[in-house]
Amino acid sequence: MRRGERARRQRRARKDAGAVAYGRSPAGRLADRLRGRAEPGGARAAAAGGGTGPSGDDRTDLERRFARLGWVFTWPALVVVLAVTLFPIAFSVAMSLSNVSVSSGGFRLSGFTTDHYTLLLGSGRWRHALIFTVLYTVGTVIAELVLGTVIALVLERLGGPGRGWMMALLLLPWAMITVVSAQLWAYMYNGVYGVLTSFSEAVTGEPVQFLGTRWPAVLSMAAADVWKTTPFVAIIVLAGLMMLPNDVTEAATVDGADPWTAFWRVRLPLLRPALTIAVLFRILQAFGLFDLPFVLTGGGPGQATESLALLGWQVMFTNLDFGPGAAVAASTAALVLVGCLLFLRAFKARVGDEESGT
Amino acid sequence: MTATAPATTARTTAPAPSRLRRLAGAFTWTRLAALLIALFVAAPLYWMAVSSLKGLDEVGANPPTLWPDRITFDNYREAFAENNFGTYLLNSVLVSIVATILVLGLSSFAGYALARLPLRGKAPIMVALLMISLFPTIALAAPLFLLMRELGWLNSYQGLILVYTALNVPFAIWILRNFFLGIPKEMEEVAWVDGASPVRTVLFVILPQARPGMFTAAIFTFTACWTEFLIALTLNTADRYRTMPVGVALFGSQFTIPYGTIFAAATVSVLPIALLVLIFRRAVVSGLTAGAVKG
Numbered sequence: 001m002r003r004g005e006r007a008r009r010q011r012r013a014r015k016d017a018g019a020v021a022y023g024r025s026p027a028g029r030l031a032d033r034l035r036g037r038a039e040p041g042g043a044r045a046a047a048a049g050g051g052t053g054p055s056g057d058d059r060t061d062l063e064r065r066f067a068r069l070g071w072v073f074t075w076p077a078l079v080v081v082l083a084v085t086l087f088p089i090a091f092s093v094a095m096s097l098s099n100v101s102v103s104s105g106g107f108r109l110s111g112f113t114t115d116h117y118t119l120l121l122g123s124g125r126w127r128h129a130l131i132f133t134v135l136y137t138v139g140t141v142i143a144e145l146v147l148g149t150v151i152a153l154v155l156e157r158l159g160g161p162g163r164g165w166m167m168a169l170l171l172l173p174w175a176m177i178t179v180v181s182a183q184l185w186a187y188m189y190n191g192v193y194g195v196l197t198s199f200s201e202a203v204t205g206e207p208v209q210f211l212g213t214r215w216p217a218v219l220s221m222a223a224a225d226v227w228k229t230t231p232f233v234a235i236i237v238l239a240g241l242m243m244l245p246n247d248v249t250e251a252a253t254v255d256g257a258d259p260w261t262a263f264w265r266v267r268l269p270l271l272r273p274a275l276t277i278a279v280l281f282r283i284l285q286a287f288g289l290f291d292l293p294f295v296l297t298g299g300g301p302g303q304a305t306e307s308l309a310l311l312g313w314q315v316m317f318t319n320l321d322f323g324p325g326a327a328v329a330a331s332t333a334a335l336v337l338v339g340c341l342l343f344l345r346a347f348k349a350r351v352g353d354e355e356s357g358t
Numbered sequence: 359m360t361a362t363a364p365a366t367t368a369r370t371t372a373p374a375p376s377r378l379r380r381l382a383g384a385f386t387w388t389r390l391a392a393l394l395i396a397l398f399v400a401a402p403l404y405w406m407a408v409s410s411l412k413g414l415d416e417v418g419a420n421p422p423t424l425w426p427d428r429i430t431f432d433n434y435r436e437a438f439a440e441n442n443f444g445t446y447l448l449n450s451v452l453v454s455i456v457a458t459i460l461v462l463g464l465s466s467f468a469g470y471a472l473a474r475l476p477l478r479g480k481a482p483i484m485v486a487l488l489m490i491s492l493f494p495t496i497a498l499a500a501p502l503f504l505l506m507r508e509l510g511w512l513n514s515y516q517g518l519i520l521v522y523t524a525l526n527v528p529f530a531i532w533i534l535r536n537f538f539l540g541i542p543k544e545m546e547e548v549a550w551v552d553g554a555s556p557v558r559t560v561l562f563v564i565l566p567q568a569r570p571g572m573f574t575a576a577i578f579t580f581t582a583c584w585t586e587f588l589i590a591l592t593l594n595t596a597d598r599y600r601t602m603p604v605g606v607a608l609f610g611s612q613f614t615i616p617y618g619t620i621f622a623a624a625t626v627s628v629l630p631i632a633l634l635v636l637i638f639r640r641a642v643v644s645g646l647t648a649g650a651v652k653g
Binding site (some may be wrong): 069077151166181185192280312326336 | 388389391392395396398399400402403405406409417418419420421422464465467468470471472475476477478483487489490492493494495496497498499500501502503504505520521523524525527528531556560581584585587588592602603604606607615617620621624627628631632635636639640
């Protein structure tokens with residue numbers, strides 16, 4: 001992780017240096033050299049190039065002043081973020097490891113305990129929510145990735161003003177309130193007057209009860225999710241496609257590759273950074289799944305569509321069991337963290353190889 | 359654009375008629391596929407808008423009608439005159455706009471410092487920010503609820519605004535920092551040499567150049583605040599302070615959900631965003647893609 005970060009910074013520093021040196025007047029270059037010693041840009045390049053960075057003694061007064069200014073600029077943002085996210089996360093973890101007593105007067109933590117986690121691991125409901133959330137995340141993200149890439153390829157070929165309008169249309173589900181789209185799909189899936197129910201009746205002869213039984217309910221919810229989030233994936237992938245150099249594909253075509261091979265062997269590997277971002281975003285959002293089951297299914301039928309976030313929220317705010325609820329919340333957060341680190345590591349390794357080759 | 363021009367002329371001057379025909383065929387297939395995609399995306403939106411114009415009995419009709427037999431605005435009157443969707447909408451607008459402004463203010467200075475100034479520990483800060491911005495909000499719900507209860511900020515604007523600001527600052531810092539890295543340094547150096555104060559330099563020299571980045575950060579932040587549900591549901595349940603998502607989710611009883619009313623409110627909530635997207639189509643798309651790919 002850290003090595004990757006440093007390598008990236010070095011590359012960027014090199015790129016910056018190249019951009020500055022290229023196409024500048026001699027006077028400008030002279031100014032660059034004059035500046036090089038004391039200015040922040042020069043210090044940054046030196047720090048990135050030097051690897052370990054300068055030790056405190058080497059720093060000039062000006063540099064120290066800039067560093068102080070940097071902290072003045074940064075701390076308001078950091079304080080707000082720490083107060084509202086890191087502190088509560090730490091508190092969540094503490095709460096999940098303590099005896100919690102809730103009374104009308106307030107709320108008290110007393111004594112260390114791992115009971116909540118033992119309870120969690122022994123609970124079939126938690127295990128079910130975990131399995132459901134993981135499978136749902138994997139399934140919807142794969143579906144969205146495939147569909148999003150197909151849509152992006154179609155739009156790339158479409159070109160012209162049509163593409164602009166299509167992109168505007170695609171942005172609408174993304175910017176729509178998830179709860180609203182959940183109500184909309186609940187209405188369309190409704191067993192009595194839902195348009196999809198009567199459509200299924202017209203096609204198959206009998207109405208499908210979309211939300212009535214386990215697997216149809218899971219699939220119906222996934223369909224609603226795919227409708228809302230695939231456009232976002234498509235836009236990111238399309239952006240990646242448009243940034244690819246044209247000549248690579250043309251070279252492959254000249255060399256006799258058919259469009260399918262050209263896409264699979266040449267363009268898809270180049271798309272990997274864009275896809276990584278899209279997948280990472282979607283994994284995180286899907287793993288925190290809450291709005292959609294809250295409105296669409298209420299976690300049902302039974303517990304069929306109960307996600308970890310929904311379970312945690314219900315345990316905390318419906319049953320007022322803050323200890324076990326915090327254990328659900330903290331373990332969900334930990335899983336997300338581990339999952340992302342693994343994903344990034346697996347992806348970075350390969351991306352890094354390719355980049356060092358070019 | 360200019361890069362593709364030679365390729366197209368080469369293709370059209372190629373004398374092979376079979377290839378031309380294949381090209382024409384592919385073209386229509388592409389258009390057909392695009393049409394199907396557009397239908398898939400637009401059909402639910404159409405259904406929402408059309409259902410909001412139907413009368414009570416027609417909303418619950420089986421089989422449903424594709425176009426209202428009788429167009430009525432009763433649902434809109436119901437939503438905004440007899441229920442509080444107007445309040446929810448205003449709450450959402452207020453909270454989202456104020457949070458977006460605060461996020462831009464905080465993260466533009468922080469993003470500038472992290473891009474340009476010689477801070478120590480930049481890399482750990484950036485990684486920590488990324489991780490925080492990715493955290494599932496369920497881990498924050500209970501502690502924030504208790505914190506806001508202590509402060510007396512349950513059912514208030516400032517509580518929700520504070521949380522939304524903090525949740526969106528990390529990602530906005532990432533977008534803006536990446537943007538600042540791409541801006542040439544000359545202008546700000548001239549400003550430094552001329553003796554402008556650091557705050558003035560950032561406000562009047564840096565930020566105007568970073569307008570697309572600011573726009574992207576603003577859109578991401580606004581959309582995230584506009585659609586956020588879990589925290590709003592936890593902190594603001596009093597009717598007067600509900601945001602649109604909470605209002606829409608909790609409307610109706612367990613047995614009857616007045617969909618017509620909900621869709622009237624929902625259509626009104628989608629319209630401003632739809633207009634914005636259509637007007638700023640190009641800026642939104644290029645901003646989103648630039649921010650996302652670089653980020």
